[in-house]
Amino acid sequence: MEEDRPRATILNVNDTPSVLYLTGRILTNAGYHVVEASSGKEALRLATGRPDMVLLDVHMPDIDGYEVCRRLRDQEETRDLLIAHLSAVSVRREDRLRGLAQGADAYWTTPLEDDELLANIEALLRLQARTQSAVSARDEFLSIAAHELRTPITALRLNLERLVHHLSRAPGDLIARGTVEASTTPALRQLVRLQQLLDTLLDISRVGSRKLRLHIEMFDLSEAARDMAQRLAMPARAAGVTLSLTLPERPTLILGDRLRLEQVISNLLTNAFRYGDAKPVLLEVEAQAEVLTLSVRDQGVGIAKEDQTRIFNRFERAAAASGTDGLGLGLFIAREIVSAHGGTLTVESEPGHGSRFLVTLPRHRTEAY
Ligand SMILES: Nc1ncnc2c1ncn2[C@@H]1O[C@H](COP(=O)(O)OP(=O)(O)OP(=O)(O)O)[C@@H](O)[C@H]1O
Ligand SMILES: [Mg+2]
Numbered sequence: 001m002e003e004d005r006p007r008a009t010i011l012n013v014n015d016t017p018s019v020l021y022l023t024g025r026i027l028t029n030a031g032y033h034v035v036e037a038s039s040g041k042e043a044l045r046l047a048t049g050r051p052d053m054v055l056l057d058v059h060m061p062d063i064d065g066y067e068v069c070r071r072l073r074d075q076e077e078t079r080d081l082l083i084a085h086l087s088a089v090s091v092r093r094e095d096r097l098r099g100l101a102q103g104a105d106a107y108w109t110t111p112l113e114d115d116e117l118l119a120n121i122e123a124l125l126r127l128q129a130r131t132q133s134a135v136s137a138r139d140e141f142l143s144i145a146a147h148e149l150r151t152p153i154t155a156l157r158l159n160l161e162r163l164v165h166h167l168s169r170a171p172g173d174l175i176a177r178g179t180v181e182a183s184t185t186p187a188l189r190q191l192v193r194l195q196q197l198l199d200t201l202l203d204i205s206r207v208g209s210r211k212l213r214l215h216i217e218m219f220d221l222s223e224a225a226r227d228m229a230q231r232l233a234m235p236a237r238a239a240g241v242t243l244s245l246t247l248p249e250r251p252t253l254i255l256g257d258r259l260r261l262e263q264v265i266s267n268l269l270t271n272a273f274r275y276g277d278a279k280p281v282l283l284e285v286e287a288q289a290e291v292l293t294l295s296v297r298d299q300g301v302g303i304a305k306e307d308q309t310r311i312f313n314r315f316e317r318a319a320a321a322s323g324t325d326g327l328g329l330g331l332f333i334a335r336e337i338v339s340a341h342g343g344t345l346t347v348e349s350e351p352g353h354g355s356r357f358l359v360t361l362p363r364h365r366t367e368a369y
Contacts, residue, residue: 240278276300
């Protein structure tokens, strides 16, 4: 066992004192924390202390192992316990199958060499650790997402409340256009933000379950870049950024999912506006023999070396980003989309001197989408 891992607790259940003792010693020597029970009843009681695993003898005089297992699965607090039956090889095949059918996670027959028993336990615990870490990643995701959704919802609500307030006090049902606009314009902006957040959340569940379907067509990447630059002119202005474009004269045709690649451009540009320190941003498309490249260069805060890999992971944001809003998902999704096209998304950056994000896409992809 690794030294720095907290010791797992194993509930060792057996009504034969010598077996209970021997198994207990193997486990203790291997570094586990062991709790012992010599009957089914005692096992049920001790299991509520939530051990990491229950090693459960099958034949016991009071309540047999199968029944103990069934009852543990029936109770909310012990439902997810890791349970392995341990029994003599003389047990019939049907009974072993019954054990698994009634909810055990493993069925091991003795005699079992010490190292084999320990290896089996380790493997089951590893499996459980993987499941638990997936569950906590999901919980963390939910909490970040809920937090992000709350900000625009609160602002939206305040704006609408203000409008209702003005309406209720408007003399003779008349309300000045400026007053209406002062509430509805930001409300609309908050709705757009909510919609973007929800779209991102949907994407993330698609990417996570590998359901990101590409709709492949032939299109001009430069044209898509020009399109996106136009569509994002407003946010660029709002960020105080001058956006310029450098595009090849000839069309840069590519087979790919136009909407998805536009999303990549949009994510990179939005980042450049957000972290670009109100300095000029350059969007460039270049055609090379085998690949097309698209890059977004800003002159903003830049990204520290140690953060340059991390920011492409789910939810990861560099320290300099604290205080600005965002789920930390844009680059993750962008890289997934680019990889699905057989391309790469990389970054070069120096803190204080801006960043350059580079998308490289194969022009003639041979693999099927
Ligand atoms: N152009 C950039 N300059 C400096 N830092 C950047 C730049 N682009 C991204 N980053 C850093 O990388 C992090 C991850 O970016 P990403 O786009 O994945 O998330 P986000 O912009 O924080 O949120 P989201 O895109 O989900 O709204 C950002 O939080 C920021 O710290
Ligand atoms: Mg982003």
